[in-house]
Amino acid sequence: MKLDKLLKVAVAALEDIKAKEIVTLDVSRVTAMFDSMIIASADSGRQTKALASHVVEKVKAAGGTVYSTEGEDSGEWVLVDLGDVIVHIMQPAVRAHYNLEDLWLEAEAVKIKLPVAKSDATKKVVSKKVAAKKPAATKPVAKKPAVKKPLAKKPAAKKPATKLAKKAG
Numbered sequence: 001m002k003l004d005k006l007l008k009v010a011v012a013a014l015e016d017i018k019a020k021e022i023v024t025l026d027v028s029r030v031t032a033m034f035d036s037m038i039i040a041s042a043d044s045g046r047q048t049k050a051l052a053s054h055v056v057e058k059v060k061a062a063g064g065t066v067y068s069t070e071g072e073d074s075g076e077w078v079l080v081d082l083g084d085v086i087v088h089i090m091q092p093a094v095r096a097h098y099n100l101e102d103l104w105l106e107a108e109a110v111k112i113k114l115p116v117a118k119s120d121a122t123k124k125v126v127s128k129k130v131a132a133k134k135p136a137a138t139k140p141v142a143k144k145p146a147v148k149k150p151l152a153k154k155p156a157a158k159k160p161a162t163k164l165a166k167k168a169g
Contacts, residue, residue: 045075
């Protein structure tokens with residue numbers, strides 16, 4: 001199966017079961033092990049397993065080969081190996097912790113355009129452009145020494161006249 005078709009089938013399968021934040025990266029210039037990587041988020045362990053199972057089912061139905069799946073026991077991070085494409089399905093906390101988009105920073109984001117079915121006219125393709133992060137140039141800021149100002153003396157408040165003083169006067 002051609003790479004473009006494999007990517008479309010996998011992304012469509014992820015969208016079928018409402019995967020979130022789907023990112024497709026072209027990593028062919030970074031590694032020789034595979035050409036593309038798909039990263040998606042799922043709300044629960046059950047959804048990660050369902051997404052992985054659906055990707056496997058759809059790729060096989062389209063004539064593709066699924067080499068292996070890993071991580072289905074815990075459901076926090078499931079990896080589906082499609083040969084030229086690796087699919088990572090993660091829960092948000094795990095995805096934030098491992099931050100694969102930054103790890104594969106040299107890769108380029110790929111936009112996948114899926115054919116829109118008549119019943120899915122409102123569905124949009126979600127893709128995220130991964131921009132190279134450059135550290136901001138900062139100048140060292142000289143710290144000013146803390147200067148303590150003497151406390152100003154407050155004028156003594158007048159004491160209210162007592163009842164005895166008023167009677168005497």
